[in-house]
Amino acid sequence: MADLTQEEWAEQVAQHKEAVVLDVRTEEEFEDGYIPDAINIDIRQGQGFIDELEKLDKSKTYYVYCRSGARSAQACALMEQLGFDEAYNLLGGILEWEGDIVA
Template sequence: MADLIQEEWAEQLENDKNAIVLDVRTEEEFEEGYIPNAINIDIRQGQDFIDELEKLDKSKTYYVYCRSGARSAKACAIMDQLGFEEAHNLLGGIMEWEGDIAE
């Protein structure tokens, strides 16, 4: 797992053909705006969160974010424990994101 500042996260994401953007905020937060092409799995769902992660391709590279970077850091740690090869946390979360926002 790597904590990446926005510039690193965005640059790696743009150049990664194996990338999946993962938003771990609540559905309500997600509906207020999200980074384009993100999939939403709410980390606060406990076992359901883990069950949904287990359905994902562990060989892909995941770019994970939340509101501020705390929940996504936890999500990356969980993903690491579950055997995901690469998960990158967006430091500062979507609050500090300066890129595009989809609604």
């Protein structure tokens, strides 16, 4: 797991067309606006979050974000424990995101 700056994160997402953008905020936060092509799995669901992660392809590359970067860092650490190959945390979260947002 690695923390990436906004620039690094955006660049790598653009380069990895097979990568998955994962938003770990609440459904309400997600509906307020999200990074294009993101899927939403709320980390606050506890075991439900883990159950949803287990359904994902662990060999893919995941770019994970939340509001400020704290929950997504937790999610990346958890994903690493669950055996995901690559999960990258967006430093500063969507609050500092300067790219496109789907409203």
